[in-house]
Amino acid sequence: MGLTVSDAVRILLTRTANEGALPIELLSDPAMHDAWFRAKVREALEDVRDDIEDEAVSRGGTTKK
Secondary structure (H helix, E strand, C coil), X not given: CCCCHHHHHHHHHXXXXXXXXXXXXXXXCHHHHHHHHHHHHXXXXXXXXXXXXXXXXXXXXXXXX
16 A cells, blocks of 8 residues: 555544544544545545655644645
8 A cells, every 4th residue: 555654643643633632433433444544545645745854844844734
């Protein structure tokens, strides 16, 4: 699938940060979690924006989305 564990964790943590809490539906419905996760992976893989260097993120100088 081309997704690392790091990417998967980043996807979940980004959503959690954006929503302010762990998405409860992801904990209660495995099928919903799978559909959500697959959609997020596809979205990440199809993202055509330039990568952001680690140093730029660490400095807080740029953000994605």
